[in-house]
Ligand code: ADP
């Protein structure tokens with residue numbers, strides 16, 4: 001269970017360029033399911049997902065993850081929680097060119113200190129599962145867009161996170177590939193994962209796989225009655 005209590009985030013606080021991107025977010029996400037954050041560009045979706053994923057510290061407010069407050073933890077503990085709890089699917093893939101598909105998928109597991117052979121087996125299994133077994137040794141820049149995204153998903157799953165955070169995952173995908181992404185999400189839900197997606201793509205927020213759509217505007221959650 002994930003709970004946000006009056007979370008705010010002000011960038012460049014104290015300067016003339018100060019900007020408050022989150023203005024008091026209260027939110028509770030119980031267990032398994034898909035939650036989509038939608039809203040216009042600049043409404044704070046990426047900032048909110050970054051706070052939830054312990055990548056960005058809020059300016060004020062608290063986040064409680066499985067009964068534990070995360071907001072005040074020193075960075076090394078936050079990094080550990082981030083690594084174990086969250087898998088990230090970024091809009092721009094952030095794959096490392098020059099490395100193969102399997103090498104990219106393996107990256108998040110290195111800080112865990114597991115043996116290289118163990119990490120490699122795990123990555124192999126994930127690539128197989130995502131239909132990428134034959135691409136394991138190929139450089140990521142030679143993959144198609146859909147294959148690159150599945151590589152990103154394999155990478156996100158490396159450490160068995162209970163939460164998958166996807167920021168505009170279909171921004172660079174055509175309709176068929178967006179459908180394939182939704183299918184993968186539905187499998188992940190079947191495995192008990194919780195998926196959080198920021199998207200203004202109707203293919204995503206109108207998808208039957210989605211349990212809850214939260215609208216954001218100007219750094220706040222729009223009340224559901226509106
Ligand atoms: P969204 O993902 O909904 O498009 P963001 O969370 O990326 O919105 O951004 C919300 C607002 O915060 C935007 O106005 C953006 O310019 C601002 N912002 C985001 N990141 C930073 C940053 N690192 N420094 C200053 N302003 C930022």
Ligand code: MG
Pocket residue numbers: 045046047167168198
């Ligand atoms: Mg964004």
